[in-house]
Structure formats: structure tokens, C-alpha cells
Amino acid sequence: MSDNQTMNQRINQPLSQHIKADGSVTSLAEYQSNYGYQGLAKALSMSPGEVVDWVKNANLRGRGGAGFSAGLKWSFVPPLEKLPGQRYVICNADEMEPGTFKDRWLMEHDPHQLIEGLAIAAYAVQADTAFIFLRADYDLCAERLQHAIDEAQAAGLLGEQLNEAGFSLTMLLHTSAGRYICGEETALINSLEGKRAHPRFKPPFPQVSGLFGRPTVVNNTETLCNLPHILYHGIDWFANLGLGDDNGTKIYGVSGRVNNPGCWELPIGTKVADIIALAGGMQDGVKLRGFLPGGGSTDFLTHEHLDLAMDYGTIQHAGSRMGTGTMVLLDDQTCVVGMVLNLIQFFAQESCGWCTPCRNGLPFIRQILTDLEAGRGQHEDLEHLLQLCGYIGIGNTFCALAPGAAEPLQSALKYFREDFVAHIEQGCCPHGNSPTADTGLDKEAML
């Protein structure tokens, strides 16, 4: 490969350009040898308002799943002149969406990229303190991030007086103690305050009143990792990376019964089929039936959607969400009812218990699905499940956990209804599954 080709490839895959096959971490020297921390230097030479506008114009959309414009989110923070005093930025590194493993990949291999991105975000909203809220269990990420923060601090890239205007930044790593709900930004803020991670009522939005009642911005890991490159290469470059309406690249992933599961940085808007092809296709003897496009809280899509572009608008138009962009594949040897039961069990367990539809609705759904999977279901259960999906839907709950939980269930009932019916008519799981096969104990009785 010629140098030109190498450079070309690097610029097309900015977030993963330093990721090495052997799994080792990028050192500060390696990172800096390839425009590392120059995006931050550029931001620090601009005014904070210019940085906000730059990122707003780049139309960088939140990579955590919601797809909200990062620059627009920042612009809701009141200017320092109007609201002086402490403000915060937080990196949401609480990756726990079932089927999602992209942020771990970015943090384990290239921690400086995240640190630089977070510093840029902090400067844009004039925060002098930045937290990385890292999920529990990501021990290797914690070790490598802390080392990289210390390196950046020692090199004067973080700390006091980072530019002529006197911008200073302290960066702190907080490792969580578990629970999926911490990924919800207001629950995350409560958790960082040392409380139970219940979501907060909005408004006020965190940008106005967040951590300790101060203006706070929470951005996903992958979103922040885009910032150094957008600042360094510019808005046009970023816009040209995307294939459709969205700009930049996306870390896509595939898991399930494929030959080569993994994640890859591709132009945002790459076709679903092309992403699955990178995963080496299905394993011998199994056929693809459907997929969750972006984690456990997204609606199933099927064969008819394989030619769609994986971007926010296209996938939403098809009735699902791109979510985290990490797909979970359903094959013909896997029981749909069992898979949905597994997802609902996760959401029922991870409900924080704050509001009734989620706290009571999800265990109710879990019980009906347990009965269906065990062959104890009835035809009217299916209508009942759809009704419950409505009860726990958007507008009825405090946060998006329960509406997200309803998505795989409602779409499974739409696309794979015959599988549910087969369980009822045969009085057992056609795949021979038992909902209590893992422990020999009834989960419901244990809880």
C-alpha cells in the first residue's frame, strides 16, 4: 500500500486510525505524532462560541443512540456572562445496551482521542471540570484511561492555563457500580452525585441545571471521539465522509451467529447488508431471519430491510432506530420468543423502579413471555402483550427505558407472530428451549 493510500484510508477512518490488531493501547507519543491534540489546540485558539458553531455546523449527531445534534445540545448552556460559575461536562461511557461494544473498543485502544474530545467539549461550554462516567466491569478501560489522563496532565495538555484566555480543565475518571439506567443522562447525573440512579424530571434540562444544580453537558464516548477530527480536518471533510443525510463515520458492530463478529468504522449510511458481509456472513447451517439494528432497545428489522442505509433517518423511516449502530442478528435456529424474553428480562431487572409502568409493566410482560416460552400461553396473550407495549410506551414513563424495552417485543409480534402462535399451538417451544434452563430455578420465583 502506498503512503497516499494509507493516508486516504486513515482520513476515511479517523476514529479507528490508531487501533492496532494486537489490542495494544496508543501511547501519547504515538497519538501526538498524527495530529493528536491539535484539534484541541485549534479549539483553544478559537472563542468557545466559535467552537459551538463549528460543531453545530458539522451536524455531529449523538452516537449514543438518540442522534441529537451535539453542537445544538451545547448551545443550550447559558453563556458564562449570563450565568457565571461552575459548569460541567460528562462523558457518558456507561456502555451497557445489550449487544453494544463500540465504546469499549474506542477507549481500550485510543484513550487520548476521548480525552481530547472531552477537553474540546469542556472548552466549548466553559466547563473547568470534566468527568468520564465509566461503567463497572470495564477494568481495562479504567486502567488505560487513568494512565492517559495522567500522561496528558503531565504533558500540560490538561490542567491550568491551557490558552491565553486562561482556560483550565480538571479531568476525573468515575467508575460506576453497575446498573443500565446510569446511561440515561439525568440518572447518570444523580449517580455521579452519589445517589440512586433515578432519572430526573425534565425541564430543567441538564444544560441549565445538571450536576450539583450547575449547567452540565453529557455526551456519548463515540460522539466526543469525533471532535478532535472535526476541529482538525474541518466541516466539509466531515460532511463528505457520510454517504447519505448524516455526516461522518459510525462505529458499526455485528454480533450473533456470524463467522466474524466485530466492529468497524464505516461511512455513516453504509448499507445493512454490507455491514453484515464484513461479519463474514452467517455461520454454516444457520440462516438470517432478522436483526436488531442498534442494540436491545431497537425494533427488529428483517430481510426486506437489508438494502437500507444505516443512518438515523432511514432506519427510523423503516420503523426502528439506528440506536448504537451495533446489530444483533436473529437466526433461524434461535427462538424469537426466547430472545425477546431474554431482552425483557434484562429491562425488567434494570428498571430503576421509579415509575409504575416500567416497574410493574415489565415484570408482567416477562411473566406472560415466560408462560409462552414454556408452552403455557394462550392466543389472547398476544393482544395483551401489544396492549402492554402501549402502556409502557413514550409519554407514559419517566424515561426511555420502558419504551425502549417495548420495541423488540412489538416488532417481534409484527414480523414473527407465527413463532408465538407455534408456541401456543404446540404447547412447548419448537426450539426445545426452557425459560428456566440456566439455573433450574424459576427466575420469577427468585425475584
Added chain:
Amino acid sequence: MTPIIVTDAATNCADWRLQIEPLNEHEEAAIAAEIHHYPQPQAATIEALKIVQQQQGWVSDGKLKAIAQRLQMSPDEVDSVATFYNKIYRQPVGRTVISLCDSVSCWIMGYQGLAQALTKEFNTALGETTPDGALTLLPTPCLGACDQAPVAMVGDQLVHQLTPASLIQLAREQSS
């Protein structure tokens, strides 16, 4: 008429203070460093619980009360936080905790077979500790390594592409 029992908050306070297991020097220093990061000492609750757990494997009532005293909270407030988070253990665990991922990708790739093999081998249900105190077996939500499913954490090590035989082998190494 039912007599009204008047409790004296100050007396109760004195009672729980008697049951404190004092923080050791290391815990005290590490918690003080965490408090320093926040405008309110209460914000360090989760870190404080994790610091104690790292020292003794779990968080006992006595230590929880010591944390409450240090952070100027009531013991119940600290416990309400401790019991919310699944990685804070409020009862003793084995020398090694095996956390087996039970979320969707690992479930598709064979979680149930792993769970059956593991619980049968050690005659211990998920959520329990082996009688010799070596292993605690726990199911855990998505570990974020779905491309290497099925996975588990053995202590703080992520182990991947597990088969029932390889998981049992890893678990045996910890229990001997």
C-alpha cells in the same frame, strides 16, 4: 389507645455509632481523596463503598456505618445507595466472583449451556457462593464484548468465546 413511642434522634444516632467498624488508614485516605473531587462529601458515596469493598470483598453493616459517619449521612441513606448498585455486595462473596453475561448476544451464543454446566459442576445456583467460600456465581447484564460471546468476568479478567469445558477449567483454577 396505642402508646406513642417517642424516639430520640440523638440517642439513636449514638446507638448506631457504637456499631461502627472504623475505616482503616488506607480506606480513610482513599475516601478523603475522593471527597476532594466533589462539592459535597455525599457525592463520594459510591466510591467510598467501592473502596471498602476492595479491601474486604464486601460492605458490612459496620463499615457502611463508618462511611455514613465520614460522609455526614444516615446509615439508611448510604444503604439505599449501596443496595441500588449491583456491583456493591452487601453480603460476603467468595474469593473469586464469576459474573456470567446473560444478555442477548451471549444468550444466542450459548449462555444457558454455560450456566447449566457451571451450576452443576459446583453444585451451586447462580447468585450463591460455593460452600468452601471459593467462588460466587452471578449472572450479569451485557459485558460489552458481544463480538466475543459468550463471555464472563472471572474476578476482574474478561474471558471470552467460552465453552462449558473452558469455563469450568477457568473456574476450577480459581477454586483450587
